[in-house]
Amino acid sequence: MQLKTIDDLRDDDILWILGQAENYRLGATVPPKFTETVVGLVFLDASLRTHFGFASAVARLGGTSISVADRRANDVSACESIQDTLRVACGYSDIVVARLKEPFPLIESNPGVHLINGGDRGPRQEHPTQALIDLFALRRSSKPLDELVVALVGDLRMRAARSLLALLRRFPPKRILAVTSSALMDAAECAADSAANIEYGGMLDVLEADFIYMIGIPNGAIPDEERSSFRLTRELLNRLSPEAIVLSPMPIIDEIHSEARRDRRMQFLQQSDDGLYVRMSLIEFLVKASNRDEGR
Amino acid sequence: MQLKTIDDLRDDDILWILGQAENYRLGATVPPKFTETVVGLVFLDASLRTHFGFASAVARLGGTSISVADRRANDVSACESIQDTLRVACGYSDIVVARLKEPFPLIESNPGVHLINGGDRGPRQEHPTQALIDLFALRRSSKPLDELVVALVGDLRMRAARSLLALLRRFPPKRILAVTSSALMDAAECAADSAANIEYGGMLDVLEADFIYMIGIPNGAIPDEERSSFRLTRELLNRLSPEAIVLSPMPIIDEIHSEARRDRRMQFLQQSDDGLYVRMSLIEFLVKASNRDEGR
Amino acid sequence: MQLKTIDDLRDDDILWILGQAENYRLGATVPPKFTETVVGLVFLDASLRTHFGFASAVARLGGTSISVADRRANDVSACESIQDTLRVACGYSDIVVARLKEPFPLIESNPGVHLINGGDRGPRQEHPTQALIDLFALRRSSKPLDELVVALVGDLRMRAARSLLALLRRFPPKRILAVTSSALMDAAECAADSAANIEYGGMLDVLEADFIYMIGIPNGAIPDEERSSFRLTRELLNRLSPEAIVLSPMPIIDEIHSEARRDRRMQFLQQSDDGLYVRMSLIEFLVKASNRDEGR
Structure with a gap:
């Protein structure tokens, strides 16, 4: 399959992946050993968590990851097309995870090879595996998802936020x-959002939230003064419920005040760590899907 | 052994490697498990297929590849010599595959460690493993090699073309x-070529070929207008035999017109995929050579 | 544990690590198989030997290394803090080896995860694993350590020299x-040195040494003419004892004259090769420490 957007996964697939990830986290299931599985990591744009996290997930499952982080052009040659690069990688892998500097292209991959969008760029950019990790973090709450108030702070057009919002429309808090x-608002998206009962508010409204998801805002996207008004400060944290939890897809640049970072409600490192289980579970899901297909 | 040029392999070694690669392709042989083998990938110049392809081949054989893609100098230190870099890598590996920005140096590697030229640069540049992959593609034809007409289009001085021509002198179509x-012609090479019965022709002559091998021409090597005359166009393809096959060492920049790329005679992606089997077979050949040496 | 400076290891730990490394070198012990161990290699500054050497050591022990060599900022985003990067890597690894462009930070790593300084920068920079490799090389002498005269030539403030000097204060030749x-001398360090009976001398004094450890001097640190006076020349080598041995943490740029490099007393490549055994032994030490902790 090609996992380009979160909508490429069905609801019950997502529930299986998150459930199995929870089994891994609890140590309730022994990870399968996919010693024959080769996962190609094609990271053509900066990444720490996704790159390292998938490499670790593959290792924990006994598989092998192979990695190319560069597709340098040189003085006498332009780059080949991104389609060629991905297609060639598919020829050498069972699963390819790709981080791109451009929109994920339409490609015809080799039969039986899975292709995962590890974060692309463009007006319809997505980061579907991050959205799975984020939903996993929300589901670790002691409250059921449909009782949670979730605040998203920052630029909703960023890829992690776009994929998470798409996922929350299907699994609504x-x-x-x-x-x-x-x-930073896109008129068309806003229309879709209002249909999905997304409420727009100000920074003080985060005080009502069970989860605050700090997206961040790119430098220069809005004036610095306005940008800093979306920062999570010590003062805000002092007024926040002791049960509230702060998440982030990371990296965190300056959207959380450095003095606020050591507060125990900051759970983004836990969220990052748990990403390992979600990625393991996703790989297991894909390998088992291949095995089912071969069994037919 | 050191595989710097294709002539470092004997004819029967080459035939064994290509034969075993075909066994892998057909699934006719179970790959051995070289779980103790460490292959060092020292890629100091851009590479996708060779780097990723060897990493995958090692994984498919149960071995481990380790990779260094950078040998950065910094502000207070120049680079060490390429000999030192390769020699150090040999100390940590059983096989080293190196892609270099300079001519492959004379080095004394550690006893029992194999060193493979994964593509170097300079007036005598070679890419011997690509030549093996190319000959493998030619041999997949339904016709025997000595009945094939093979056209090479582009700059014959490029490393893949140089190694392929050297190989075809020994296994002549x-x-x-x-x-x-x-x-783009080198007088000395031309003399050698004419001795080897290489015929020079124009773009229309490719219509007589069973295989068209698109080498490409570096940007700026000749005027753009002339350069574009070596492009494989839709018109040319329309006049080409339906049985003809187009190969390329890739990357493909603009030497094949984008509209012509989806034609089913374009077999360069198949050629790239099959490169996995050739690389597996080459590694098997080298590991078994080491085992034989130790047995003495 | 966190191995930031050589002083984070106790004397008997160091002796165990070097003893086990010698067992590996001699083939006197079969390496354990740590197939479940994931070692994260976070190399944010140039490295060949340390990066490749740890990757190989992990492979020889049956474990898996995962690697990130880049933490690129881009036009719209600054870098996250180095603490976040290391902490995230710890979440995906059992052991993290990090090479940094800055001082190794204070971080709270995940319980049970070991963090190794693979070379940092700053006024208190260290390279503790290189120091272990260097002491291993000194101990391969036929003379006992406390009978050896060891000359260190170059900038003693460089990380490898700093860690080696700290180690030699505890295991004095x-x-x-x-x-x-x-x-290039730091007043405070000199005071400490003189307390440790370090003698300062000129280039001719190396003729008295059993081991000459060539540290190198960064370009521009002192005038070129003075810098070249610290070079090991053919003339000096001609007057040196035939039993003397020249070591280096490498890379070697110009501190050893190229004509002098093929002399058989140059043992830095042997020293580099042996680094594999030291790194294997260090990893074994850490994995066994984790197992002991879990057993409690």
């Missing part, structure tokens, strides 16, 4: 609060 | 047609 | 001769 700048 | 610019 | 420029 009680309320979604979007805290963003009008300069 | 019926005819070799060279389609290139006089500005 | 008979004499330590420091050959350096007064412009």
Whole structure:
């Protein structure tokens, strides 16, 4: 399969993946050993968590990851097309995870080879595996998902936020609060959002949230002064419920004040760590899908 | 052994490697498990297929590849010599595959460690493993090699072309047609070529070929207008035999017109995929050579 | 544990590591198989030997190494903190080896995860694993350590030299001769050195040494003419004892004259090769420490 957007996974696939990830986290299931599986990691744009996290997940499952982080052009040669690069990688792998500097292309991959969007760029950019990790973090709450108030703070057009919002439309919490700048809002998306009962609010509204998901805002996207108004400060944290939890797809640049970072409600490192289980579970899902197909 | 040029392999070694590669392709032989083998991948110049392909081949054989893609100098230190870099890598590996920005140096590697030229640069540049992959592709034809007409289009001085021509002098097809610019021809090489019955021709001569091997021409090597005359166009393809096959060492930049790329005679992706089997077979050949030496 | 400086290891730990490394070198012990161990290699500054050497050591022990060599910022985003990067890597690994462009930070790593300084930068920079490799090389002498005269030539403030000197204060040879420029000397360090009976001398004093450890001097640190006076020349080598041995943490740029490099007393490549055994032994030490902790 090609996992380009979160909507390429069915609801019950997602529930299986998150359930199995929880089994891994609890040590309730022994990971299978996919010693024959080769996972190609094609990371053509900066990545730490996704690259390292998939490499580790493959290792924990007994498989092998192979990695290319560069597709350098040189003085006498332009780059080949991204389709060629991905297609060649598919020829050498059972699963390819790709991080791209451009929109994920339409490609015809080799039969039986799975292709995962590890984060692309462009107006419809997505980061579907991060969304799975984020939903996993929300589901670790002691409250059921449909009783949770989730605030998303920052630029909702960023890939992690886009994929998470798409996922939350299918697995809706009680309320979604979007805290963003009008300069960062896309009219069409807003229409879709309002249909999905996304409420827009200001920074103080995060005080009502069970989860605050800090997206971040790219430098220069809005004036610095406005940008800093979306920062999670010590003062805000002091007024926040002791049960509230702060998440982030990371990296965290300056959207959380450095003095606020050591607060125990900051759970983004836990969220990052748990990403290992989600990635293991996703790989298991794909390998088993291949085995089912071969069994037919 | 050191595999710097294709002539470092004997004829019967080459035939064994290509035969075993075909066994792998057909699934007719179970790959051995070289779980103790460490292959060092020292890629100091851009590479996708060779780097990824060897990493995958090692994984398919149960071995481990380790990779260094950078040998950065910094502000207070120049680079060490390429000999030191390769020699150090040999100390940590059973086989080293190196892609270099310079001519492959004379080095004394550790006893029992094999060193493979994964593509170097310079007036005598070679890419011997690509030549094996190319000959493997030619041998997949339904016709025997000595009945094939093979056209090579582009800059014959490029490393893949140089190694392939050296190999075809030893395993000659019926005819070799060279389609290139006089500005790209080396007098000494031409003399050797004519001794080897290489015929020089124009772009229309490719219509007589069973295989068209698109080498490419570096940007700026000849004027753009002349350079584009060596492009495989839709029109040319329309006049080409339905049985003809187009190969390329890739990357493909613009030497094949984008509209022509989806034609089913374009077999360069198949050629790239099959490279996995050739690389597996080469590694098996080298590991078994080491075992034989130790047995003495 | 966190191995940031050589002083994070106890004397008997060091002796165990070097003893086991010698067992590996002699083939006197079969390496354990740590098939479940994942070692994260976070190399954010140039490295060949340390990166490749740890990757190989992990492979020889049956484990898996995963690697990130880049933490690129881009136009719209600064880098996250080095603490976050290391902490995230710890979440995906059992052991993390990090090479940094900055001082190794204070970080709280995950319980049970070991963190190794693979070379950092700054006024207190260290390279503790290189120091272990260097002491291993000294101990391969036919003379006992406390009868050896060891000369260190170059900038004693460089990380490999700093860690080696710290180690030699604890495992003292008979004499330590420091050959350096007064412009490269740190007053405080010199005081500590003199307490440790380090003697300062000139280039001719290396003729008294059993081991000459060529540290190198960064370009531009002192005037070129003075810098070249610390070079090991053919003339000096001609006057040196036939039993003397020249070591280096490498890379070697120009501190050893190229004509002098093929002399059989040059043992730095042997030293580099043996580094594999030291790294294997260190990893074994850490994995066994984790197992002991879990057993409690």
